[in-house]
Structures are given as C-alpha cells and as structure tokens.
Amino acid sequence: MTxxxxxxxxxxxxxxxxxxKFVQTANEYDCEVQxxxxxxxxxxxxxxxxxxxxLGVTSLGVGHGERVKVIADGENAVDALDALxxxxxxxxxxxxxxxxxxxxxxxxxxxxx
Numbered sequence: 001m002t003x004x005x006x007x008x009x010x011x012x013x014x015x016x017x018x019x020x021k022f023v024q025t026a027n028e029y030d031c032e033v034q035x036x037x038x039x040x041x042x043x044x045x046x047x048x049x050x051x052x053x054x055l056g057v058t059s060l061g062v063g064h065g066e067r068v069k070v071i072a073d074g075e076n077a078v079d080a081l082d083a084l085x086x087x088x089x090x091x092x093x094x095x096x097x098x099x100x101x102x103x104x105x106x107x108x109x110x111x112x113x
Contacts, residue, residue: 001073004081006088013063018087019054025083026051031074033084037062051084 010018014035026033033051037060048071049056062068068088072080 001071002077002081003069003071004085005067005069006085007067008062008064009089009091011064011091013066014057014060014068014088015062019057022084022087023052023054023057025087026080028083029072029074029076029080031072031077031080033073033080034071035060036069036071038066038068 008014008018012018014022014037022035034048035051035057036048037046046060049060051057051070060068070081070084070088072078072084074080
C-alpha cells in the first residue's frame, strides 16, 4: 500500500470537471485507489472513499487549496499515484474544452445588409 498527501490546485476543488478527470484517471489503473479528505478540524483522518466513484469523490467536498491523502494498493500503485497527483496539481484539470473556447459561433458584432 502506497499513499501520498497532495494539495488540490484546481479552482473548483474536487468537483465537476476536476473530479471527473480524477475518477477517470483512477479507473485507468489496475489497483485499488482511495482518497481521504481532512475532517472538519483539518486532520487527515476522514473516511476514505473509492477514488473510482464520482459520487464518492464529490461527496468529500474538497475545495481549492485543501490537501487530500490518496492511497493506492496494487500492481500499479505508484504509477496511479503519480497520475492522480498530476491531476490534482494542474490548475485546469479536466478543463481541456476551455482552451479552445474562442469558437463560440453565432452572430458577429457587424451586421451585413
């Protein structure tokens, strides 16, 4: 069993797109992965949840700047932790669509006619 404490960098915390990317990444590895959020007093001993469950991950209510413990057990544990740490350390995790958001379509400001 391997574990790592990581700061959640995305502005949305572990909600919406970052949580989706986190869960997707956890499911890519052949190992059991759990994530533990701090309890109400900032201790790292909250209840662990299955990192492959979107409901479980979002139910933790982890916000930007908080630290979580990620625990992996299995053949690819270290690789899984490396990938999950990268997701949590990337400000725009799961936000690939916003990089190309300039093509919104619709009418331009100049009318012709």
